[in-house]
Amino acid sequence: MIKVDEHPDQVITVRALRKSFSGRRGKTVEAVRGVDIDVLRGEIFGFLGPNGAGKTTTLRMLTTLLPIGSGTAIVAGQDVAREPARVRARIGYVSQIGGADDLDTGRESLLLQGRLYGGDAASVAARTEELIGLLDLGDFANRRVATYSGGQRRRLDVALGLVHSPHVLFLDEPSTGLDPQNRANLWERIEDLRAAGTTIFLTTHYLDEADALCDRVAIIDHGRIVALGSPSELKREVAGQSVMLSLRDGADAITQATALLEPLPIVRELSALDGDLRLYVEDGGEALPALLRLLDEHHIGLHSINLAEPTLDDVFLRYTGRSLRDTGAGEGPEGAER
Ligand SMILES: Nc1ncnc2c1ncn2[C@@H]1O[C@H](COP(=O)(O)OP(=O)(O)OP(=O)(O)O)[C@@H](O)[C@H]1O
Numbered sequence: 001m002i003k004v005d006e007h008p009d010q011v012i013t014v015r016a017l018r019k020s021f022s023g024r025r026g027k028t029v030e031a032v033r034g035v036d037i038d039v040l041r042g043e044i045f046g047f048l049g050p051n052g053a054g055k056t057t058t059l060r061m062l063t064t065l066l067p068i069g070s071g072t073a074i075v076a077g078q079d080v081a082r083e084p085a086r087v088r089a090r091i092g093y094v095s096q097i098g099g100a101d102d103l104d105t106g107r108e109s110l111l112l113q114g115r116l117y118g119g120d121a122a123s124v125a126a127r128t129e130e131l132i133g134l135l136d137l138g139d140f141a142n143r144r145v146a147t148y149s150g151g152q153r154r155r156l157d158v159a160l161g162l163v164h165s166p167h168v169l170f171l172d173e174p175s176t177g178l179d180p181q182n183r184a185n186l187w188e189r190i191e192d193l194r195a196a197g198t199t200i201f202l203t204t205h206y207l208d209e210a211d212a213l214c215d216r217v218a219i220i221d222h223g224r225i226v227a228l229g230s231p232s233e234l235k236r237e238v239a240g241q242s243v244m245l246s247l248r249d250g251a252d253a254i255t256q257a258t259a260l261l262e263p264l265p266i267v268r269e270l271s272a273l274d275g276d277l278r279l280y281v282e283d284g285g286e287a288l289p290a291l292l293r294l295l296d297e298h299h300i301g302l303h304s305i306n307l308a309e310p311t312l313d314d315v316f317l318r319y320t321g322r323s324l325r326d327t328g329a330g331e332g333p334e335g336a337e338r
């Protein structure tokens with residue numbers, strides 16, 4: 001059992017959190033399977049994982065929207081299961097879909113939300129103007145939400161989660177569906193919020209978002225945390241550089257190349273990824289000539305070679321044996337707007 005306020009600098013403390021759903025035909029889905037999280041005051045903490053990993057389920061438990069299966073969660077100094085109303089008063093939540101009403105203007109939405117949280121007219125009006133400034137909504141705050149672009153709408157969603165000045169803001173997939181420019185803008189606004197003292201817990205399935213925005217990241221897969229640390233710590237664990245070899249002649253060549261390269265002392269890890277070979281080496285500049293020579297000697301043809309610093313995807317691959325990109329998630333969207 002965790003004591004409330006045992007760690008004053010800790011805004012979220014989660015131990016052995018679990019949740020199962022009874023799915024179709026009586027089959028049980030174990031969505032969250034024993035998650036421990038410590039989020040410190042003032043940090044942006046990211047929950048990174050593929051579709052169905054358990055990100056939203058965890059977030060909904062921490063925000064009191066879904067009863068906890070088992071385990072404990074303390075959020076903003078309050079036990080989520082015992083004091084849900086107190087937790088709700090201290091947190092903001094922006095869902096995966098968002099919540100602004102099409103028929104209102106942005107300004108009206110903020111004023112209404114402020115009144116719903118029980119603020120008096122004067123302080124709600126002042127907070128609304130403050131948020132319009134903070135999220136850069138000024139140019140369109142008097143237009144109906146129905147006319148907003150995806151990025152404008154998403155910034156309003158975030159502002160709506162902040163009307164009651166919460167200690168911690170939960171964002172579920174903040175930039176999904178936004179084009180690169182709007183994502184970058186949203187990231188800047190989120191960084192401004194951290195600078196203003198808000199702790200932020202977000203979920204994402206974008207590697208670049210986790211890398212660019214988060215102070216620390218938990219990588220979640222099948223309901224379990226498989227890696228935890230700052231993006232640079234996590235990437236350092238994968239050490240060295242990754243080499244992607246795209247071979248010309250399909251499966252046989254992969255088998256042959258694997259047999260040749262795997263025993264080499266310079267190769268730390270090697271895996272086949274649909275038609276390509278990914279391997280990690282200490283020093284790419286030194287390793288590449290040796291690798292190429294060996295492949296050439298055995299007449300194994302190459303389409304392309306790619307040498308790169310490790311990414312969070314390499315971290316994911318290392319801990320799960322799969323690439324986050326192969327799960328249909330991973331890199332940012334290509335010019336999408338909702
Ligand atoms: N109400 C529910 N009833 C049954 N199964 C559920 C329910 N909610 C979630 N699940 C299942 O739990 C698992 C985790 O879902 P969750 O929504 O937490 O994933 P996620 O990581 O947020 O994925 P995404 O990136 O797609 O949003 C999935 O297998 C999902 O189908």
Ligand SMILES: [Mg+2]
Nearest residue numbers: 055056057096
């Ligand atoms: Mg989700």
